[in-house]
Amino acid sequence: KQVAELIAAGEVVERPASIVKELVENSIDAGAKNITVEIKGGGVQYIRVTDNGSGIEREDVANAFLRHATSKVRVEEDLGNIRTMGFRGEALASIAAMCRVDLLTRTQADVTGTLYRIDGEETYLDDAGCPVGTTITVRDVFYNTPARMKFLKKDVSEGNSVAAAIEKAALAYPQVAFKFLRDGMVKLQTPGDGKLLSAVRCVLGKEFADNAIHVSYMEGINRVDGLICKPSIARSSRSMQNFFINCRYVRSKTCMAALEESYRNSIMVGRFPSCVLNVTIPPYAVDVNVHPAKIEVRFADERSIFNLIYYGCKTALGTQDI
Ligand code: ADP
Ligand code: MG
Numbered sequence: 582k583q584v585a586e587l588i589a590a591g592e593v594v595e596r597p598a599s600i601v602k603e604l605v606e607n608s609i610d611a612g613a614k615n616i617t618v619e620i621k622g623g624g625v626q627y628i629r630v631t632d633n634g635s636g637i638e639r640e641d642v643a644n645a646f647l648r649h650a651t652s653k654v655r656v657e658e659d660l661g662n663i664r665t666m667g668f669r670g671e672a673l674a675s676i677a678a679m680c681r682v683d684l685l686t687r688t689q690a691d692v693t694g695t696l697y698r699i700d701g702e703e704t705y706l707d708d709a710g711c712p713v714g715t716t717i718t719v720r721d722v723f724y725n726t727p728a729r730m731k732f733l734k735k736d737v738s739e740g741n742s743v744a745a746a747i748e749k750a751a752l753a754y755p756q757v758a759f760k761f762l763r764d765g766m767v768k769l770q771t772p773g774d775g776k777l778l779s780a781v782r783c784v785l786g787k788e789f790a791d792n793a794i795h796v797s798y799m800e801g802i803n804r805v806d807g808l809i810c811k812p813s814i815a816r817s818s819r820s821m822q823n824f825f826i827n828c829r830y831v832r833s834k835t836c837m838a839a840l841e842e843s844y845r846n847s848i849m850v851g852r853f854p855s856c857v858l859n860v861t862i863p864p865y866a867v868d869v870n871v872h873p874a875k876i877e878v879r880f881a882d883e884r885s886i887f888n889l890i891y892y893g894c895k896t897a898l899g900t901q902d903i
Pocket of ligand 1: 636671672674
C-alpha cells in the first residue's frame with residue numbers, strides 16, 4: 582500500500598485560518614525561531630507568513646507544491662511515529678490549487694534565494710534576494726473555487742479564527758517569537774524566550790499570568806506540563822482551556838473533564854478553570870489522523886490520559902493556596 586493512501590484523505594484547507602495553521606506548522610517544522618503572520622481582509626484577501634527557518638533548496642521548491650510530495654513521511658512505519666507537525670504533504674498543494682501563491686526562500690548554503698510563483702496552471706521561477714528562511718504569500722483565497730468561497734464567513738470572523746490559530750501556536754511554542762499583524766496593526770507579539778508564562782501573558786492576559794499555577798507531573802512515560810488558573814466570574818466558557826498533545830492543539834472532552842474535576846473541591850467563583858497544558862505521550866498512544874485538521878484525537882487509553890491530567894492538576898493545586 583502506498584503511504585499516501587494510508588494517510589486519511591481530507592481537505593486541510595477550508596478557510597484562511599487553516600491556511601495559516603498549515604503555513605505556521607511548516608515554519609515550525611523548518612526550525613524557525615521567528616514567525617511573522619500578516620493578514621488583510623480576514624485573510625481572504627492576503628496572508629503572508631515569514632519565517633527564519635531552514636529555507637527550501639531551489640531544486641525542491643516546485644516539488645513542495647506537489648500533492649504528497651512531503652519531505653516528512655517516507656515509510657509506512659513513520660505514520661505510527663509522527664513527530665513533525667505536518668505529515669500529509671498536501672497543504673501547499675491544496676493552497677496553491679485554490680489561491681495565488683508566491684514563495685520566496687533561501688537556505689543557509691545558497692547565496693541567492695528563489696522566487697516561485699503559482700497562479701493557476703502558470704508557474705514562474707527566478708532568482709531573488711532574501712534572507713535565510715521562507716516567506717509565503719497567499720492572495721485571493723479560493724478565487725477559483727467559488728463553492729468554497731461561499732462558505733467563508735465575514736472577514737471579521739475569518740480574521741478572528743486566524744488570530745485564534747496563531748494564539749494556539751504561540752502557546753505551544755514559547756521558544757518561537759510570533760508576530761501577528763492584522764490590516765497593518767500588530768495584534769500579538771510574543772518574545773520567544775522559551776518561557777510559557779511569557780507566552781501566556783501575551784496571549785491570555787495578565788489575570789491568567791498573575792494567578793497561574795505551575796503543573797509538571799509524570800506517570801510512567803506520560804507527562805503533563807503547563808499552567809492552570811482558577812475560574813473567574815468574568816469567564817463563562819471553556820475558551821481559555823488550551824490542551825496540547827505533543828505540542829499539537831487538540832479539543833478533548835477527556836482533558837476538559839480531568840481539569841474541571843481536579844478543581845472540584847476547591848473554593849471557586851465561576852465554573853471554568855483555564856489552562857495551557859501540554860501532554861507528552863508516545864506518538865503511538867494517540868491517533869492524530871482521525872480529523873483532517875488534526876484537532877480531534879483518539880487516545881489509545883483515555884483513562885490514563887484523564888488520570889494524568891487529573892492528578893497532575895490536583896498535585897499542583899495541593900501545593901498552592903487557592
Ligand atoms: P508537509 O508539511 O505535510 O510535509 P506541506 O505541503 O505542508 O507538507 O509542505 C511540503 C514540503 O515543503 C514540506 O515537507 C517541506 O519540505 C517544504 N516546506 C514547506 N514550508 C516550508 C518552510 N516554511 N520552510 C522550509 N520548508 C518548507
Ligand atoms: Mg505542512
